[in-house]
Amino acid sequence: MSANTYDAIVIGSGISGGWAAKELTQKGLKTIMLERGRDIKHIKDYVNANKDPWEFPHRGGRTQKMIEDYPVLKRDYPLNEVNLDYWASDKDSPYTETKRFDWFRGYHVGGRSLMWGRQSYRWADVDFEANLKDGIAVDWPIRYKDVAPWYSYAEKFAGISGNKDGLAILPDGDFMPPMDMNVVEKDVAKRLKEYYKDLRPMIIGRTANITVPHNDRTNCQYRNKCWLGCPFGAYFSTQSATLPAAMATGNLTVRPWSIVTKILYDKDTKKAKGVEVLDAETNQTYEYFAKVVFLNASTINSAWVLMNSATDVWDGGLGSSSGELGHNLMDHHLGVGASGRMEGYEDKYYFGRRANGFYIPRFANLGNDKRDFIRGFGYQGGASREGWSRDIAELNIGGQFKDALTEPGSWQLGMGGFGETLPYHDNKVTLDKTRKDKWGLPVVAIDAELKENELKMRIAIEKDAREILEAAGAKDVQTHSSNPYLGRGIHEMGTARMGRDPKTSVLNEWNQVWDAKNVFVTDGSCMTSAACQNPSLTYMALTARAADYAVKALKKNEI
Amino acid sequence: MHRRTVIKNLALIIGGAALLPACMQEKGKASIALKNVEISADQEKLIGDMAETIIPKTNTPGAKDLNLHLFVLKMLDDCYKKADQQAFISGMAQFTDAVKKKYDNSFAGLSVKQREEMLLSIEKDKDPKSISISAELKTFYGIVKGQTVNGYTNSRYFMTKRVIYELVPGRYNAHFPYKQKQAV
Numbered sequence: 001m002s003a004n005t006y007d008a009i010v011i012g013s014g015i016s017g018g019w020a021a022k023e024l025t026q027k028g029l030k031t032i033m034l035e036r037g038r039d040i041k042h043i044k045d046y047v048n049a050n051k052d053p054w055e056f057p058h059r060g061g062r063t064q065k066m067i068e069d070y071p072v073l074k075r076d077y078p079l080n081e082v083n084l085d086y087w088a089s090d091k092d093s094p095y096t097e098t099k100r101f102d103w104f105r106g107y108h109v110g111g112r113s114l115m116w117g118r119q120s121y122r123w124a125d126v127d128f129e130a131n132l133k134d135g136i137a138v139d140w141p142i143r144y145k146d147v148a149p150w151y152s153y154a155e156k157f158a159g160i161s162g163n164k165d166g167l168a169i170l171p172d173g174d175f176m177p178p179m180d181m182n183v184v185e186k187d188v189a190k191r192l193k194e195y196y197k198d199l200r201p202m203i204i205g206r207t208a209n210i211t212v213p214h215n216d217r218t219n220c221q222y223r224n225k226c227w228l229g230c231p232f233g234a235y236f237s238t239q240s241a242t243l244p245a246a247m248a249t250g251n252l253t254v255r256p257w258s259i260v261t262k263i264l265y266d267k268d269t270k271k272a273k274g275v276e277v278l279d280a281e282t283n284q285t286y287e288y289f290a291k292v293v294f295l296n297a298s299t300i301n302s303a304w305v306l307m308n309s310a311t312d313v314w315d316g317g318l319g320s321s322s323g324e325l326g327h328n329l330m331d332h333h334l335g336v337g338a339s340g341r342m343e344g345y346e347d348k349y350y351f352g353r354r355a356n357g358f359y360i361p362r363f364a365n366l367g368n369d370k371r372d373f374i375r376g377f378g379y380q381g382g383a384s385r386e387g388w389s390r391d392i393a394e395l396n397i398g399g400q401f402k403d404a405l406t407e408p409g410s411w412q413l414g415m416g417g418f419g420e421t422l423p424y425h426d427n428k429v430t431l432d433k434t435r436k437d438k439w440g441l442p443v444v445a446i447d448a449e450l451k452e453n454e455l456k457m458r459i460a461i462e463k464d465a466r467e468i469l470e471a472a473g474a475k476d477v478q479t480h481s482s483n484p485y486l487g488r489g490i491h492e493m494g495t496a497r498m499g500r501d502p503k504t505s506v507l508n509e510w511n512q513v514w515d516a517k518n519v520f521v522t523d524g525s526c527m528t529s530a531a532c533q534n535p536s537l538t539y540m541a542l543t544a545r546a547a548d549y550a551v552k553a554l555k556k557n558e559i
Numbered sequence: 560m561h562r563r564t565v566i567k568n569l570a571l572i573i574g575g576a577a578l579l580p581a582c583m584q585e586k587g588k589a590s591i592a593l594k595n596v597e598i599s600a601d602q603e604k605l606i607g608d609m610a611e612t613i614i615p616k617t618n619t620p621g622a623k624d625l626n627l628h629l630f631v632l633k634m635l636d637d638c639y640k641k642a643d644q645q646a647f648i649s650g651m652a653q654f655t656d657a658v659k660k661k662y663d664n665s666f667a668g669l670s671v672k673q674r675e676e677m678l679l680s681i682e683k684d685k686d687p688k689s690i691s692i693s694a695e696l697k698t699f700y701g702i703v704k705g706q707t708v709n710g711y712t713n714s715r716y717f718m719t720k721r722v723i724y725e726l727v728p729g730r731y732n733a734h735f736p737y738k739q740k741q742a743v
Contacts, residue, residue: 026638052715052726059713063637181732222728278605342659346739351723352731387712396682398675399617406721407739 014111381415650699
């Protein structure tokens with residue numbers, strides 16, 4: 001075995017790449033995990049995690065220099081002073097926006113598992129059956145029962161806290177004890193239960209923050225500084241969970257600064273034999289070889305790798321024979337919601353910073369709830385007391401104003417929707433060969449937009465948010481709806497969808513590329529539809545499931 | 560390393576030290592280094608007096624004790640667009656003129672009551688087309704006020720002595736009883 005030969009190659013080190021590395025190494029495969037960016041060591045490299053708010057020169061805000069340097073990231077909340085280093089440079093890695101697409105990336109070991117929102121929900125059968133029932137796109141080749149045991153497997157290892165709410169739309173999982181709702185949230189949940197008779201339940205968010213010690217990880221300390229990296233390892237990330245498990249096997253090699261430029265395809269065996277890597281520091285090219293390749297570079301970049309591979313056989317790249325590679329790009333559309341004031345509860349407060357909120361699962365287009373669009377949306381929100389920024393009547397300046405700043409204001413209740421985006425063939429990514437990144441590699445062009453179904457849904461999200469908050473007893477309810485663009489959900493999905501037919505899908509039911517059976521794609525690109533739940537838990541489950549299949553198939557010499 | 564090189568390097572280090580801002584503060588310039596706006600020592604003092612009017616020293620520290628005016632300048636220098644920085648500078652000049660016109664005095668020369676009255680007259684003018692208080696003046700005041708309060712509520716003093724901030728709360732108490740300290 002030469003130095004560059006392994007049993008398995010994992011491309012990418014984010015949520016799904018970390019899972020692939022863990023599963024493959026634990027099953028005995030010598031594995032190399034290739035990461036395009038720098039290394040970030042657990043705890044040691046979380047440089048801002050233990051800083052107090054006043055230690056940041058601009059108190060966490062953004063400078064004009066940052067705004068100039070990050071023309072894409074500046075469009076939304078990710079551009080900030082406290083974890084700027086975790087976001088990919090828009091300048092080094094540009095992309096072409098045929099239509100506006102807010103692409104927020106993490107190019108380092110751990111990828112976006114370090115900055116993710118951690119909300120973790122199972123899908124239900126209604127989600128896996130949706131395309132078939134609506135007669136759109138293609139049918140998922142799997143159903144809930146295929147994924148359910150893998151959801152359990154993923155939840156038990158990742159550590160998901162949540163309540164067993166017994167909802168058909170949002171199956172219960174193997175949870176750690178749930179976080180608490182505060183007093184106002186509890187009352188609101190009760191009122192909604194009375195008002196909607198269980199049709200629009202409000203539950204505590206299910207989150208990948210552990211509430212009891214787990215493996216070598218300490219339970220959540222309620223700092224709400226997750227996206228700086230957690231010194232307690234209290235939320236699931238590659239660094240806190242999958243990477244140490246994979247390293248413990250002695251089977252894993254991690255190679256940062258490794259941009260995979262293509263998968264090396266062998267025409268004779270009709271399989272991949274390895275990958276080509278461009279060293280991002282030295283610009284030298286290397287080849288690595290393995291029996292199986294897991295592609296987990298994140299939805300858009302996984303499509304990019306495939307499009308650059310086997311172009312001597314297929315013009316459109318590996319997996320393009322169906323004509324679907326790069327197509328059906330999805331996200332969750334958001335930025336629509338409402339907030340209002342809750343009267344009373346002045347003698348109630350909360351202590352600690354809970355990195356979680358409440359969740360109202362999908363209710364639209366279920367049962368008797370019929371809409372002028374298909375699919376649905378969920379809401380995430382919370383109740384909290386206002387701080388100093390509130391208007392303090394008649395006390396604008398001076399000693400009394402100064403003292404008033406120390407008092408919490410009234411209770412506010414707010415929530416925003418996460419809406420399902422349909423898989424449209426013409427929402428796509430392609431290679432833009434006219435433009436190169438810092439390493440001379442062609443960039444992607446993204447051409448995707450929200451269409452009629454999503455735009456109609458957004459009107460409903462806004463209207464229903466008002467109705468729910470008013471039913472909950474909120475006063476002065478204000479709604480908002482902003483930036484109807486894809487990308488800002490940071491839930492890219494669908495560029496290499498799974499399906500039942502190689503003519504209409506890129507991957508089969510085991511996440512294998514139809515055209516190269518030893519290449520498995522298990523990040524967001526495999527998604528056939530988007531549902532409206534946060535998707536990462538599903539990637540974890542699908543990755544573990546695919547890795548299990550891959551190792552069995554290897555042993556049987558099937559791949 | 561050659562002896563001569565060592566001496567040269569040493570000279571560079573010492574020379575560098577001599578250029579530290581504190582030692583070489585030009586007379587009439589602001590006390591902190593600013594890259595994008597020019598603020599004189601007098602203007603710095605004006606902003607300090609305004610910040611102190613907004614967050615005065617009482618039985619607890621005020622804006623000057625906490626150097627909030629320097630935070631205002633730092634934020635102005637780094638975080639605002641050129642247009643806002645320009646509006647800040649012209650608004651500041653207009654503010655000085657308005658004070659002079661109204662009180663025939665500088666802001667520094669006013670009583671606390673007059674200072675409060677002056678700032679409140681800007682706060683209370685909600686008309687965007689107001690003639691007496693221009694958009695620039697409002698931008699200037701808005702930045703001073705906003706960043707003074709931002710600096711105060713995010714200061715170590717405020718977060719450790721006035722409210723209870725813990726880096727590691729370790730728990731979430733969803734039913735924390737609270738007694739309002741004063742009627743707001």
